[in-house]
Amino acid sequence: MTEIQIRMFQIMPLGDSGVGKTTLLNRYIDDSYIPGTAITMAQLRITNVEIEPGVKVKLQIWDIGGVKRLRKMIPLHIPNTDGFLLVFDLTDRESFANIKNEWIPFLPESSPCVLVGHKSDHKHRCVSREEAEELAKELGVSYVEASSVTGHNVKEAFETLVQQIYREKKKQEPQKQETGASRSCLLITGDNICRCSLPLVGNRAWSSC
């Protein structure tokens, strides 16, 4: 019998309108590239990731449009968000400057974050890797250059963040176990039987897997 741990993390890509947040999500979740997507209002996407043998994460991703009038929705979601992708467009210097000017101010201190230089396939790049790495160092976060056109490093960007969240959560775990925050259950799917450790909500263990 295999023991499987199921966790739930919530993440949010942040960045100016047009940097490619929705396209990045489409590439990560559906492995598809849909050019010229319309401005997003807000949508919740869900996917599953195995982060190490026996540990699965149900990943909820809030995609909120980067235009100014939609930004008031962001603080509503921040308290439930475990980590952020700070996305800028490598062909747009303003979107790079806005990471510090517009997006960092939304974040609680020490939030797990990955800085993503997006559209790395584009010929007309105007932010150098050195500048971006310098910003990442200043912010104390990892830096990944990705392209949703080619798919290059898209998985890496999301999974670097998920691993970071996982490490942070594990640090807080001994305290959770003392309060009995999870319950071991048998999960039967077809011919497979596995043991899962599920979080307790109130006094119930739950899973939507």
Ligand SMILES: Nc1nc2c(ncn2[C@@H]2O[C@H](COP(=O)(O)OP(=O)(O)OP(=O)(O)O)[C@@H](O)[C@H]2O)c(=O)[nH]1
């Ligand atoms: N060259 C190139 N273009 C891309 C890439 N990703 C997205 N685009 C284009 O960038 C434009 C904006 O992409 P979106 O995904 O709509 O941007 P967004 O950040 O979600 O925009 P909002 O919903 O307004 O916040 C679209 O025309 C995409 O086709 C990429 O990796 N390379």
